[in-house]
Amino acid sequence: MIESTEVKIPISGIGIRHKARASIALIGNPNAGKSTLFNRLTGLRQTTGNFPGVTVEKHQGTVELTNSAFNLIDLPGIYSLDGTSTDERIAVDVTLGRVPGTQRPSGLLVVIDATHIYQGLYLLEQLLELQLPTMVALTMIDAAKANGISIDTDALQNALGGIPIYPVSSISGHGLDELKEGLEHITSIKSPAIPASWPELSETAQQLSQQLGEDWQRIDVIQALLQTHPDYAGRLGKQLGSESVAKLRLELFGEDPPAAVEARQRYQWVKDVIGEVQEQAPLYSKMGARLIRWTNQPWPATLLFFAVLLLVFQAVFTWATPMMDLIDGASSDLGRWIVGQMGDNALSSFLADGVIAGVGSVIIFLPQILILFLFIIILEDTGYLARTSFLMDRVMRMVGLSGQSVIPMLSSFACAVPSIMATRVIPDRRDRIATILAAPFMTCSARLPIYALLIAAFVPSEPVGWLNLQGLVLFGLYLLGILGGLGTARLLKSSALRGPKPQFMLALPEFRMPNIQTVAIKLFDRARIFLRRAGTVIFVVAILVWTLAYFPRMETTEYLAGTTVTEPTDQQSIANARSAAQMEQSWLGRIGRTIEPIFKPLGWDWRVSSAVVAGFPAREVVVAVMGTIYAVGSEADEQNLSEKLRSATWPDGRLIFTLPMVLGLLVFYAWCLQCAATLATIKRETNSWRWPIFAWIYMTSLGYVGALIIYQLGSLI
């Protein structure tokens, strides 16, 4: 394979040789095991940035080999180079070097799933037209064996004109060393032979690209002829004259749409290759396979879907409790220890009430968030999430969308930001925007701290059948989010975003064991993001809120002169009344009372109001702010935030957190859009300010009105 060991290095290049790393693009069908292979090859040496000029994130990592290293660019999974959705466009444009400021990759590592070589070979065939050094990683080799499929890799290599093929099993790691060894030489591989599947097209393209000059690569001509790239199609018409282009097309494709002819031609070749290289043993039905087949059927699958959701909510509440108690205990012990060591002064209050109570009250939810993410990552990795789009297509059709909107909406339960990006697979722009605006309604992990805090404080932990009342209330809040999202999609699809009925076509992956390394890397990533937010945004807000709540300090005499407290009986109540009065006249108190009238109809006092307002950039901040506010003004015998909330009162002694008020607050959080990151992502993905502004006003009003109605009606009863 390696023809010559002589390497020519230009003299000027020697100095920077170690810096100029080759870029290899990792490309393949969706669910072909691309991410698992990417993680296997790069480990934790991964970065996510943006492609220059375009607002699309670039996921890349470094592959360290014995003698060299290169950048591996992870691209979205695609089935062909003719894609119409945003995701497909990105993958194609990067591979073809059409993204400004990003070099064309110097080689391709094509991932083909051994159980799906039919579609994998189709993409490979199109990629061979690029004439780049190409290697194939044949993944899922053990799954293929289990399914009775055996592939003759030598015959496959021959059929593909000799390009290197490496069977790998990402699960056992089998074959990875050979693949890495082969990767050392990827840039010196000869350009692959042009596939023989469609000689007429290939030859015409070759000829034209030479005739048209340097601007035109073979693939550009092919895409222009196939009309899969409108820009190139237009330019070709200008350069050759539209009549001769029409004549060429008629010769090549006849009267049929070019893309249909391409599929026919290329799949004919694929079928021939498969006939030579693949042997399908008769399938013996294993117990596991039969079970999976059964669970894929409509009714069992739907029941399973709801059972899984319920299990997730139960797990989030029950499994996390021991860990949360531990963090809670540690943070209040730490706070008390600091005050004990340093005495009661500004610095100790800053550390205990500001930093520890503020940041700690958010960190405590890390176990719950990790459990939620663990479930979502596993559902994604097993292919179950994609299955749900088949099950839910019917439901989505009722709101004017298709099953393709289901995956973004379900992954919104983790976080709206990646889910809005996941809408890129939706081909129609109107359907995509409707899904983007519905996604933030789904209960994301940042809402979990607020829900968990309020539910734990105000909903009794009673068994309801084999379920728990707290889990059920949480489930209800998730339903509320789903209803809000679907209602919004329905509203938009029958008004501003009215359009043709969306189509639904999707390749469904089969059930697959989750890969532990992939799950661990994704989970680790989420934990890091959460903790980084707690350490930056939430930390800063907690300090700010503490400062506003602690200053200006009140003079003792001022307090004694200015109040008519009902005869304080002991030292403790004097201290309590004193801290409440201090809070009232602090800057925070003054700001809070200014905005209180806006939220008073919802039953919120100034403390809740200012916490909610502080939470607009990132909703989980509200818990940190409450933690700080109630710590500064707390009574000494109440250790945790729930107890402090339960005993909070209006100046006239009525409880603030009554049932209608708490329910209203929960509804507010279910519907309100308090997340700057989501707004920025909507702006980026829709490429206009109109949609984020609309989403913010719409969702905030909906949350406010919902809370208002519930509080007012609830207070009447």
Add this chain to the structure above:
Amino acid sequence: MTLADLAPGDTAKLDKIDTRDPGVIRLMILGMVEDITVRMENIAIGGDPLEVGFFGSSVSLRKEQARHFEVTRLAASD
């Protein structure tokens, strides 16, 4: 007979494909071309969408597009 008329478990050969519907072309890109054998895997609650299997892959599509695929039934469900 079209793909939309198959019962779960049936296998059939794809004969003629009406390529005027852009959705049909997307299905062809996923590999649903003339002369391949497909199996009707599942039909969702309510009769739509359908899940069709071929060459070890499963693809979900709606009845509306399935009607554009003429088929010959090879074997009824077992």
